[in-house]
Amino acid sequence: MRRVPTTVLMSALLGLVLLAGSSAAQGYDFESVITDLGSTEAAVRQNAVDRLAGIGVLALPAALDALQSADPAVRQGARIAIERITYDAAGTYHAPVAASHLMAAFTESGYEPWVRDLTMQMLSMVAGPGDVPALAELIDDRRLGEAAIYVLTRTGTEEAAEALAGALDEALAEDPEKAVALVDALGRMHVAPRASVRALSSDEEAVVLAALLALPKAPDADLAEPIGDLVDSSDETVAEAARNALIELGCTLMAADQTGAAAGVFAQALDAAANVQERCAALAGYSQAGGEGAEDLLWEAMASDEASLVALASRQLVDYRLDAEEIADRINAAFSPEREALIWLLGEIGDRQAVVALREMAGHPDPMARQAVYQALKKNPDARAAVDIVANLVSDDPTIRADGIAVINRTPGASVTEAIADTVRDPGVAVEVRTELVDALGHRDPDDALSPLMWAAKTDDADMRTAALNALAALRAPEGIGGLLELALTLPEEERPLAIAAIATVPREDARPVLLDLLKDATGSKAAAVLDVLAEYGDPKLRGVFAAAAKASDPEEAAAGVAGLVSVPGPGIMAVLTGYAADEREPVRTAAKQGLLTLAESRDPQDQVSLGIYHQLLTHQASGIDEVKRALRGIAQVGSAESLDLVEPMLDDPGEAGNEVAAAMVAIAGDVALTDRDRAIRIYERILELSQDRATLTAAADALRTYGLSVNLAGPGGFVTGWWVTPPIAERAVMREENPLEISSAIDPMVPVSYDGEVYPWTFHHVDDPLGLLNLEQASARQDNVGCYALATVVSDQDRDIQLKIGSDDGIVVWVNGEKVHEVFVDRGWSVDQDVADATLTKGPNQILCKVLQGAAQWSVSVRLTKDGEPLVLPQTQPVDVAASRGVVSAWWVTDKVGTQDELRDDDVIDTSAPIDTSEPVSVDGETVPWQYVQVDNLETGYLNLRRALGDQEHLGIYGYVEFVPAQAGEAILSLGSDDDIYVWLNGDLVHRNNAARAANPGDDKVDVDLRDGINTLLVKVLQGNGDWGLVAQVLDADGNPLPIELQNLAE
Amino acid sequence: MPKGINRRDFLKRSATGALGAGLAFSLPAIVPQRAFGASDRIRVGIIGAGGMNNAHVGWLLGRQDVEIVGVCDVDSERAQQTAARVSEDTPTYGDFRALLDRDDIDAVWIATPDHWHALTSIYACQAGKDVYCEKPLTLTIDEGKAMVKAARRYGRVFQTGSQQRSDWNFRYACELARNGYVGRLHTIHVGIGGGPTSTWQPDEPVPDNLDWDMWLGPAPEVPYNVQRCHYNFRWFYDYSGGKMTDWGAHHNDIGQWGHGMDGNGPVKIEGTGTFPTSGLYNTAVNFRVEYTYADGIKMICSDANRHGVVFEGTDGEVHVDRGFLESDPPEIIKTALKPDDVHLYESPGHHDDFLECMRTRERPICDVEVGHRSVTVCHLGNIAIRTGKTVEWDPVAERITNDESLNRWLSRPYRAPWVLPT
Structure with missing residues (x-):
């Protein structure tokens, strides 16, 4: 047990006093809330976090205690709650209470670094002057001292500075390492207590260096003297640090508006400067601080051979009133880099004289100088200079020419345009x-x-x-x-x-009068072009113009007039357009029909008026395929049974409008289904045959499923429809180079992939997309820069060569029966059949394995089998098949409650000696209880969670039934588990009974049985007490090895 | 004190770093190429050998005037793999300070997890290296201030890796907004997508090739977990800021640029967010932050917005994203800038711009202050959504003005012995 400082106890007592005064703290069941933090239900966990956070600081002790939980979910929930409580408390009167709780936890946190760091972070958000004594007591603590010092600096109080300074006094004599930390902390608080100054005299170089870093952060000009004393140190490291410290101190004084003092410090630094960098920094500071004679020093620097000093000086000289002519004279006598620096300086001065000087240099023969001039002129556009630049462009190389054109583009003036x-x-x-x-x-x-x-x-x-x-x-x-x-x-x-x-x-308000003027004398194509532009404006005032044009004798002009009328619809427009739709001139007819469609489509929502137009066009007037398609799209929008008789016949020969016809029929069928479900179903089924449009197919399939019909969208295209998928296993680059999975022709998806000490289980995903797309963001994870595997098994009735057509986002490697048949490493979006790979299937099961690499955003894959360009539809192994190969019963017919637990212990409500007809409900006391088909929750073990399947019920009994054909008859073992009691009949004989309140673990009960050839029936009765509720069954051979079975009475 | 870390070493570096022009200025000189390494080639060190820097390495390897001379990563395998791309004998380092000690290196490319950006950058500046540092530039606002100060203090050229600034689409969209081609700009919509959640994964032994203590660096000590490490670091507030900084550093940056707010920022920030309810990640999953600037213009950053940046004005809007530029009305994006319009900095390419500025000593297109100010916007959003409080911000003083306690969010304690040089 660690010793708790007395001040911590006092703080905690303060918290307790506050707690005791709150009714909210009394009787609150924190234990249950903490328990909920570890719930398997996300909503429950979130609710628990919200409750703790809602209670506020009163919940902090419980949440802090929960950090010690063995359950990571509890720890995470507690951490979130602690953060929220702390953040809410910060800046309020709750802060001291929060700080006291956090202080106690922080003090006791030595056993777990992450708790220490968390509580330190939180404490640093709320700690105040009242916490200083307790923190000060921890400064010497081996594990917590550094953190305590950090928190003290964050309180920003005088008390904290005093405490740190006091500790520093002691540490200077005893503990240099600690002294360094304390000097640094005081520096971060921008204070320079005497102890920090004393640190400059330490025998330890590290302490002196720390002080030279820390002291200049305090805006105190008197520090220049003790710091300056060290610039002549025999220890060159210390001397250099002292020179830097003077400059830093000058900066601090400048920031504190002590420019006079700063100039003095910079002058001191300038004298001490030992290299060009230090001279640059000190000179810049001296100049900015307005030091006496700074300008002369800068001009001296301009003449230096040191490029950096020249550059520095030019930058600083901008702040002085300089004469551009004088600079121009200097340029004439200067060489690079001073010359370019002076040109730059002219650009920064930017007055009239400067621009004149730059203009005169626009044609400078040296490209470097000319480029510098162009750069300067960008900031100071001058028309005469730009004219010269235009003339020079002919001889400039492309890089300089780009700078020249940039100048031109920034320089207004007719003379420039004329030159161009x-x-x-x-x-x-x-x-x-x-x-x-x-x-x-x-x-x-x-x-x-x-x-x-x-x-x-x-x-x-x-x-x-x-x-x-x-x-x-x-x-x-x-x-x-x-x-x-x-x-x-x-x-x-x-x-x-x-x-x-x-x-x-051209802006419309400017263009319109011009166009109208042009229209007066225009005819034919020219008039049509004008009208086309005017139609874009949608101005009702132009209606008369369009109406007149529509009556023109020239067909092109008349058609443009009709189109113009559509852009400004007014009363009677439908009738007008209908009339033109019968015009003898094709362009006019087309314009009118397009116009009618536009008007119909623009109604919001589209209605009977729209529908009337669409029907009219399809019935009498539609001529081009585009118009037919638009009308059908409109009909789909309205979705009325009134369109049925018109559109349904088009299913027989839809031509190019197949997708549009199908989409319209899906919408129509939705309305038809309100009165005639069977007819609607027939329509949907026809659409599945006809359409190639993904959205339409999906809509039709979804509709059929609402009527309880199963639809396999991807299968007929030869697509793989069942995939086992791993989570992301490693980063993309790693997955590209390595195979975390041992590639073979017999990968068992029941066995997770093990890689780098981790296991990655396979999960099964059914593809329900007409183009076979498997969305790996859903099946694997929404994660960037990773890779995963996807595995499928198809069963071929013969050896055959095929072509795989592959689509992937992004890269992919494909193996068939362990042989690599394809790889492509790209960043791309998915589309169907992007790649083609030759492959060979053997008679029987064949494994297709894909490694799909993900860059960013979408992540998906599709694979389909083709032969001679046609889809090859082969049976695909489903999860139940994989489980069955291991003897696992993967699906059951089950009843709901057929009696209480007590009633069914010694009685049955069905004939247990005969095969069960699962289409016939069980009759119990005049009530019927149907059989339901359910799949197990865990295909590896065969665990069926009856609580999931049948609900949270207590004290009842149900039956489960399955028929199977074993791989071999004879002696075998039924491996069973149940929660709770179980009774088992094999082929009508009671072979096992176990009355026990227990969890359902695989293999809890092993029952020796004799299996017969062909179909065997397995009936179980499971009785439930309370709590969890489940069932497990697997068939083993006499040696205890899995015995493959084939389930018989599967639902469709 | 963690192994391999010596506070005295820090001190010596910080106290004796090569000064530049210092103060508020970087060196403006046109530096002759001979200032660089042998054969006038720029010699580059790589710090962080993950995905981003490997992309940079690919580009650098294609330049005749650049030579990669060292690779550093706390994951020795990664360091070796990246070094092998350069040459068989390219040296590798586990401690970036050893790489910085080399006086033959002109610049470093930093692409570490975000919580290391400030320290590695500042030490690089102190060591006299120019810096290309990935976005988001910082973990906290105070880190950004320190980085700006270090770059100026030591006269370094510093490019933030927000490469969208060098993309024509983004610059043009910003120029349209800046010059009133959408009318009076009133709202900027920023869409950056939501953050992910994770599953539980137990803590585990540290791989032999990884120096986990060094990976954590200034961050709180925690057991090793693969979900924290490498790419996933961005979903933990201890190391990053979630989607808000990961993508916000790109698109909020464009919002700032198109609004003319470089070196400035919003004055009020309000936000809401939801957070993971399971797994290890703790950064926001969904969020909406409304920034109000002093001129009344609002910037709304949300996972629910259309991805990219929309500049909405009284006469229309421009929507820009990577490889995408649209306007309503469409004519807006056919506009040619006039001579007296605002013309923004035209970068020849983000890397090229940096290399060019290394030679001219001018500030590159995404100078450290730009990177700092843009990610500050993101950090302020995170503060608002994490505290649920309205934040009033003084962008000049870079302080929160309505609640003093919130100013503690501007920094965070470092794990000893690491300290932020200020």
Whole structure:
């Protein structure tokens, strides 16, 4: 037992006093809450955490005690509760109470470092002046001392500083290691007590260094003297640390607005500086502190050979009033790197003189200097300089040219644009330079840039034309609309959309009057192009314009007018469009029908009006496949039985609209099912045959399942539908290089994968996706940068060569019967049949093993078997098969309660001597109890949790029944377990009875039996007292080895 | 004191580190290439040999002007595997300080778990190395302050590994927002997905190849568990900040950039979150944090938002994510910036930018202060959701103003003997 400091006890007593005053603490059942922290139910655990946190500091002792629990769930719940309670208490009047509890736990935590660290962290959030004495008592504690010192610094109180300083006084004489920690702690509190200053005189170098680090954090100019005394130390490490400390102290004084004192300290540091870095730092500080003569020192530094000193000086000189002309003169006489530093300085000064000087250097013959000028001009745009840069671009290399264009793009002015335009038109300039400048024109004032861009859009060079059209789009100039329209009608086909897109980027309020003006004289294609753009605006005021255009004699213009009407629907629009839908001109008809569809689709929600349009189009007017598809999609949206007679015949010959027909029929069937379920089922079944659309297939399958029908979506495509999957086993890179699983042709999914000291059990997952996708985020884990295995077994009736079609997200390796047939290491999204691999199946079971590597986000796999391009549908081994191969009864027919535990001990309500017809319910006292088909919870052991299957019931009895064919007849053993009593009949004979209140463990009862050839019947009666409730059965041969069985009376 | 850690060694490094220009400035000089190692090649040390740094190594190996000269990881197998990618005789280290002791190294690439970023970076600055450090830059806000100070104090070029800043899509989206092409910006929606949960896994013996004590470093002492280690560290508050910092450091960073808030931050933070109810992970699973800036603009970061960043203004919105850029109306993203628009820093590529800045001594696109300020936004969100309290923040003083007790969240105690150099 550790000694608890008296001050801790006093703090704890304070807590107890507060506790006693609270009614909430009285009689609260903390024990049950703590127990709930370890519940297997997440909701119960969360509730327990919430309850503890809700109670607050009064629950802290119980939660702290729970940290010692052997159950990791309890410990984690307690930790969360402690954190929440502490955080809630921080800054409130509860903080002292929380601190007292945490202090007690912290003091007692030596046995467990993580408890120490947790309580230290929490204590550091709430500890205050009242906790200082107790913490001070712990400073010398071997295990807790460092942590206590840390908490003390976090209280930030004078009391804590005094306590630490007192401890330091003692430690300086006795314990240098402790002294170092204490000096450092005091430094973090930004105080410099005498003890810390005394540390400078220590014989221990480490203590002196600690002091030289800590003391400068206190804004005390008097510290310069004792620190300065050490710059001449014979110990070079100490001397260097002292020089650094002076600079640090200067910084601290600057931050505390003691600039005068700081200048003095920096001057001292400057004198002491022993290398260029120290000189840089001290000079920068001296300059910033306004030290006398600092500017002269900086100019001296500019002339230095040391690049870093030059750079430092240039940065500092920005703060002085400098004459740009004088700097320009210096540049003329300077060499790199001073020259570039001076150019940079001009850029920072940025006044008129500076810009003039930079302008004059824009054509500097040295590329390094020119680049520096460009960088400086980026910050100081100047039109005349930009004009010069345009001229220079021709000779600049691409890197410098990019800087030059960046300057140009930041410099407004017509003269710049003019210079650009001249260069663009200059055939003597390289076309790549001209093209880059065309792009730059897109950033200019449209008044100046439009003309050269129009010129560029008509040149012979395709790249330049494209650049010009993009630049015109960026220009968004209404003045360019006319020219763009002309271009749209004359450019090569593939470039016309760029011209139309460029018109569409013009702000509408500017573009509209221009377009309307153009429309006055336009006809045919040109008018249609204008109308197309206007239709984008959706402005009702344009309705008259569109109506007039719709009556034009030119079909293209009329069609554009009809489309325009759709964009501004008004009263009577349906009738108008219906009329145009019968127009003799194809473009007009098409526009009207598209318009009708648009109007129908835009109704929210889509209704009978919409439906009427869709029906009308399908019945009388639809012509193109796109219109048919749109109408069908609309019908699917409405989902009315009224569409049945119209759409159902299309199932016979849906043509290209197969998916749309199917989707519509799914929706229609939903409405049909309200009055005619059988017909709806027939529709769904036809859709499963017809559709190839994933969403439609899934919807139809889901609908059928609601009627109790089983649907296998993936199977007909030859997809693997049953996978055993491991959790993530290792990181992707590791899994790529290694195989944690021994690859063979006989992997047993009942045996977990063991790797690196861990076990990773297989779990079974059924694929219910029409494209066979197994979502590994659900089946394995939602985790990035890992890998897992997926295993399936297919049964072939002959030896055969096949092709596996594989899809994966991300990488995958595939083995068939232990032979690697495929591998691909990629980062990709999943799609079906991404890879194809040849493989050979042998007669009988064949194992397909995949290692699927996960990068990030989605994680999935699909595999299907094909032969000559057609799906190969083979039986696949299901979990029950695997269990049966081990003699495990993996599924049972069970009744619900057929009597009480007492009633059934010596009586039965069924004929136990005959085979059971599980389709016939059991009759008990005039009530019927049906047989239910349930699968066991653990396929490895065969454990059936009856509490899960039948509910939480007590004092009752039920029957369980199964039929099986053993691999061999004769002597065998039934290995059984039950919770509680069990009675067993094999082939009608009572072979075992055990009345015991017990848990159901495999192999608790071993019963010698004789199995017969063919079907054997196994009937059990399980009686339940209270608590857990279950059943286990496995068939063994006479030697006690698993005897394979084949279950017979499985449900579909 | 854990084995292999010597406080005296810390002191010597901290007290005698190579000073740079110091104070508030980094060195601005154009440093001649000859300042670097033999053959003008930049010599790089790798600290942390997990997934991220192996990606960086792949890139670095493709550069003729870069030479990787050492690899450090507390997992000796990882260190050796990564070193083997470089050459047969590339030395490996288990203690980053040994690597930093080499005076022939110009820069280090740091991709450790987050709780090590501050110490490794600061010691690297002290040792006169330029630093490329992965995001999220810090575990606490005070660590960020110390890192900024160290980079300035020792004149180091420091690139934060938020590589989205070097992506054209993100920069352009931010320029559109900054220049009013979405109208008056009023809301930034940040979507970063929810955090994971874990299953129970018992503690276990430390693998022979792992120095677990060094892996923990300044973090609280706990038994070894594979679920804590390597990639999964990000789901523990002792080592990281969950999805909020893991992805928030990317997308909140873009939110800050597009709002022009580098070097600044929100003034009020409100948030809610849910946390795992089982397993070891303890970082938030779902969350919603609303940041309010002094100009009234709000940034809403949530697992439920569409992934990426949406800048919403009075005239439209721009949605940007990796490889994705959309606007409503669509015309917005066809806009060309005008000469007098705000033009943001154009990075030639995140690594290239860093290497270039090593030569010019300019600050790179995601300088340490940018990284610090962006992850500060994330940390403030975590403080709000973990305490359930409204946080009022002074982004200039970098202090919480409405509840003094919350300022203790700005730092956290280190496990002795580690201390944060401040």
